[in-house]
Amino acid sequence: MKNEDLSRFSYMGIISDLNKIAQSIPNFLHLSNCDPPVYGYVLEAAIQKQINQLQISNFSGYPSWNGDDELRHALSQRIQGISNVEIPPNRLVMTYGVSEGFPLTFDALFYKNPGSLAIPDPSYIPLIVQARRFSKIWFYDCDEQLNWNPDMDQLVTSLEKHPDTKAIVIITPNSPTGAVYSEKTLKELINIAGQHNLIIITDEIYDSLTFGKFVSPLEFAYDNPVIYLNGFSKVYRLPGFRLGYLGWHDPLEKYPEIWFQLEHLCKGRLGVTSIAQEIAKLALRESKEATLDFTQSIHKKQIFLTEHLESIDGISVVPAQGGTYVFPRIIYDIDDEILAKYLLKTHHIYVTPGSAYGFSPARNHLRFVTLESYDALLQGAQALKKSLNVLSK
Ligand SMILES: Cc1ncc(COP(=O)(O)O)c(C=O)c1O
Incomplete structure (x- = not known):
């Protein structure tokens, strides 16, 4: 293709x-x-009220390239609460939504190391748009007969056909299918990723918008490197503030150059809007x-x-x-x-x-x-x- x-x-x-x-x-x-x-x-009325009381002119200076300290600490705790995995604040950067997380991720992954990216079929359109800019991509099937879970046999066969694959994208809860992957599915997917030395990119923007149990892929990633993407547009209903965050999990430090490149790219765009980050701190306090x-x-x-x-x-x-x-x-x-x-x-x-x-x-x-x-x-x-x-x- x-x-x-x-x-x-x-x-x-x-x-x-x-x-x-x-x-x-x-x-x-x-x-x-x-x-x-x-x-x-x-957001709930009490938080909206606090947002409306913010003195906007206090936030006119440049933000830091990686984001507000307090916010990244709070997000590190949020991630740990959901996945039992620590992504420390110094491995988190604020982004202009997951939508900016995508190009940052693909740029950092592929700039020195060209290869292919495996993405789910069906996929989220901006993900496809951004991925095409930085790498070759191919689709792995999600099967309606399996409640829209990935077809693991097809995934393995396709990986054999694309030996230059460097990373795989997982979206759970999934857009557009609404599938939420079980622990078993995630373990299988991560096992396959590990066997093929793939970096896992996990988009968890709908995490607690789940009608049963939500399991984060991060929970079962163990030593496998993960780029974790999340944001404030869905669960916190703040898409207009364009705020997301990107986390880097690489416990064995297999790929320090990827994080280095991510930092470099974020420094090159001087941080994300300060007032949005202040609002996000309040949003995290919603009951x-x-x-x-x-x-x-x-x-x-x-x-x-x-x-x-x-x-x-x-x-x-x-x-x-x-x-x-x-x-x-x-x-x-x-x-x-x-x-x-x-x-x-x-x-x-x-x-x-x-x-x-x-x-x-x-x-x-x-x-x-x-x-x-x-x-x-x-x-x-x-x-x-x-x-x-x-x-x-
Ligand atoms: C799977 C998925 N990822 C990311 C986004 C967009 O995220 P953001 O608003 O943080 O850019 C959406 C929006 O619909 C989505 O469905």
Whole structure:
């Protein structure tokens, strides 16, 4: 697979076609927008109040290149609380979201050491966009029959075909499938990574947005090097502040040059916005109950939408275990791109076709985001039912 052929998984390909249609439809219903505050999901009132009391002019100086000390200490503790693994504050850097964590990671990994990167199919689009800039990439299949867990046999076979693979990306809870990997799955994945000397890149942006148990890949990484990516956009509902963090775990110090290069890249961009970091410190103090309320609200909407979608002839759904997505399969022989365009043009419902996220496992799926109201989600499901009735004839 040539990297040029991957442009369809970008904002130039399928998404751009859909957006062009959307431009001519005022007030279409966006059921694929993953921006919590737009739908009223914000931090609890007490924390919002403290944020509003911050004296913004106190934060006009340059931040430090790696981020606020107190914040990195708090994040180090948060990571330890979730994974039982210590990433010390001096191995953490603040980033402009996980979205900046991606290019920093791939630049540091591949600048001296060209090779390939294994990413899940389906994958998160900005991950594909950024990875293509720095390395060759190939997809490993996540299998719907296995609740969207990775197909380990296919992964091993593909690794043999790509002996220059340097790193593997794991996303749990996963976007767009909503899968949350079990301890067993993670142990298998990490074992395979270890056998092939791969650096693990783990994107855990939805960590506590999980409807059962969340297990961090970091917990079972042991001596395997890990680049840990997380941020404030989802669990803390602050995407507008563009704040994330990147951690480096390499207990045997196998690759000191990677951390050195990461530091170098972060120094070269002089740190991330100070006020956002101050806000993040407050966000970390949100009560567990408030964060749980948010997760439960999303979970209820996912159950609601899943039930409505499953009742439609021609649709099947593997229930999501986390994240903000429902990823139904179109059983009928109808192309997902055609269906998404039809839904938008005819019913003014915007959902993303699975083909935008990867090659085969994602094809013939639609990605719904479950942040909208129950009414809106119902409207989406009803429109899908009507569309299938027409297009399946
Ligand atoms: C898997 C995944 N990683 C990263 C991001 C974006 O993270 P950030 O807002 O921190 O840049 C998203 C946003 O939807 C996502 O789904």
